[in-house]
Amino acid sequence: MRKPLIATAERQLLERHIPAILDKGFMMLMDGHRIKDLQRTYSLFSRVNALESLRQAISSYIRRTGQSIVMDEEKDKDMVSSLLEFKASLDSILEESFSKNEAFCNTIKDSFEHLINLCQNRPAELIAKFLDEKLRDGNKGTSEEELEGTLDKVLVLFRFIQGKDVFEALYKKDLAKRLLLGKSASIDAEKSMISKLKTECGS
Numbered sequence: 001m002r003k004p005l006i007a008t009a010e011r012q013l014l015e016r017h018i019p020a021i022l023d024k025g026f027m028m029l030m031d032g033h034r035i036k037d038l039q040r041t042y043s044l045f046s047r048v049n050a051l052e053s054l055r056q057a058i059s060s061y062i063r064r065t066g067q068s069i070v071m072d073e074e075k076d077k078d079m080v081s082s083l084l085e086f087k088a089s090l091d092s093i094l095e096e097s098f099s100k101n102e103a104f105c106n107t108i109k110d111s112f113e114h115l116i117n118l119c120q121n122r123p124a125e126l127i128a129k130f131l132d133e134k135l136r137d138g139n140k141g142t143s144e145e146e147l148e149g150t151l152d153k154v155l156v157l158f159r160f161i162q163g164k165d166v167f168e169a170l171y172k173k174d175l176a177k178r179l180l181l182g183k184s185a186s187i188d189a190e191k192s193m194i195s196k197l198k199t200e201c202g203s
Contacts, residue, residue: 038097066115128170
């Protein structure tokens with residue numbers, strides 16, 4: 001009898017404070033990458049059947065935070081790096097704090113796709129430029145493993161962009177320049193990236 005009473009009291013107490021928790025504390029926890037606190041938040045919301053409210057808060061957080069990355073043209077130089085860091089942080093929180101919840105995973109994907117396409121073709125152009133910089137011979141100090149890891153992470157962003165034809169045109173132009181001028185950091189990395197893109201695009 002005691003457990004149902006505790007559960008009811010807990011639910012009534014927490015339900016009253018859900019809006020305040022999400023409005024005031026949630027963004028701070030996400031910004032601070034507070035894994036343990038987010039884990040506790042997830043556990044509490046789970047116990048009172050409030051995970052849908054938490055899922056909606058995640059979507060709002062991603063869109064709000066992501067807009068500050070993609071909408072400021074003065075930050076174009078760092079956009080791809082910032083998006084990669086943001087996505088890595090979200091993936092870490094999903095795994096460590098939110099038990100790889102499938103609905104949360106889909107929300108992260110959908111919200112990321114929304115924000116990355118807010119600026120039409122600009123993200124596609126900047127991702128192509130980012131890859132060109134990474135694959136140029138100025139990065140010869142980077143190990144093959146590090147370069148492969150970077151390429152794989154960039155592919156995750158590539159999957160979200162709707163302007164894939166814009167990306168493809170720029171990527172092919174930059175690839176031709178690197179090869180013709182002997183400016184490629186690694187022929188193996190070039191082949192690997194071409195193979196990955198063919199797999200992604202189905203051609």
